[in-house]
Amino acid sequence: MSSLKLYDTLSRTVSEFIPLQPGKASIYLCGATVQAPPHIGHIRSGVNFDILRRWLIKSGFDTTFIRNVTDIDDKILHKAVHEKAPWWAVALKYERAFTDAYTALNVLPPTYEPRATGHITQMIELIASLIERGHAYAPGNGDVYLEVRKLDSYLTLSNQNIDDLLPAQDADETFKRDVRDFALWKAAKAGDPFWPTPWGNGRPGWHIECSAMAFAYLGAEFDIHGGGLDLIFPHHENEIAQSEAAGYGFAKRWLHNAWVTASGEKMSKSLGNSLQVTELLKSVRGIELRWYLGSAHYRSMLEFSPAALEESAVGFRRIENFLLRATKILGSQPEPLLSADFVAAMNEDLAVPQALAGISEQLRLGNSAITENDKVAIASAASHIRGALEVLGCDPFDPAFVGGAQDESLTEALDGVINLVLAQRTAARDRKDFAASDQIRDGLIALGISIEDTAQGPRWSISRSEGSN
């Protein structure tokens, strides 16, 4: 069996994943700043890293996965003023929106999901240590800054030279020793939430929380740090700066997911609500949206369009349809298995698109096997497809996707009614009364129920209405 290779943003190469502790994997993923509802770009990151996590687990690694919630920052405070609500109510509202979106797309809950505001103590301890070690300073205005020029490794992740950076528009040199120094702690402004510290009342800077929480849950060093491409600078550079200045080994490998783009450009607020997860879930199911977001390689841009999403969803339904038919023929759900091709593809830096080609091949074989009623071949194809879908988090038999709220007796009753109608249609066909049989079929289609005449008799399924409702 091949071994897992992963990209590393720092070295810009793909290399074998060798964990710090054999058999274990530790991941820290920068989660959401909960100041707005999630759009699919946010959730793509969740899906991409969920696939990584599932693959690590499947590969036998005892995996600890941390994804934080940033529930205090400038934007949340601004939003609170705008929404005329307490900042913590705003943060919780959007945190729940993210949780709902993750759940809808079957993104596994992290091992631990720390909130920034729950780790102020750890941040203060870290800042105190940075001051003590001579890497940070409190100039007396209530802020605490990190002195970046003292660090040799600063900007190595983004491969930049500190003097080439464009000066910040709002740079304030009154208290900073260097314009590039960034705030670990910010003095409280009137009306802001604050926590008491030796340097005065204030709140954390944007970057310190991740360093503090990664240390709290994963220790001084861990295997993988993940996030979106745009976090490389400044967020991840600053995390590295803080953590290394504190003497931590920090992340051994960096993985960054690319964006979902629209019209070739990165998503932005100007696109409005159309790409919010809740909006898109009106036209496709969660499993279909996940299939779409997971289908591109995590380091490739994914160009969103409603047509592309719909095409992807149709493709998924084709696979799902095969699994349902196979299950009926076999009399039980296929046992998930992994094909060598799939394993090889996933081990090559999570080459999902290649893995998908293998699924297409299995699907073709499986459908042919149904035509030939070759149960051994049907079972093989179904098992390998299900095994792959399971790793991708798109197993149609996963309880996460089987709407638990559905009433079993209602489903049975519906099945009975439709079968009764189909029996009428079969009778009409037998007496060659095609006008009557077509009338029944058209009637069912109008109700959103599609009919397939298979070798095993007619089969019905609910076809989703397309596009906007």
Place this chain on the structure above:
RNA sequence: GGUGGAAUGGCCGAGAGGCGAGGCAAGGGACUGCAAAUCCCUCUACACGGGUUCAAAUCCCGUUUCCACCUCCA
């Protein structure tokens, strides 16, 4: 100005020196009372200009276009 990324057939999308991934669409065929579903066949590409090589989509040099980051960002 600095730092990255990208350009592949009608469309989407992998690959990274030689055997042309895969999907969608389209056309043809099989099956069907007609459909649907399914299967088979067809269509065959690597932005541009040079170079290296027996062999380049892949390596090198140059050019063009696009995207992103440079202290809010998934």
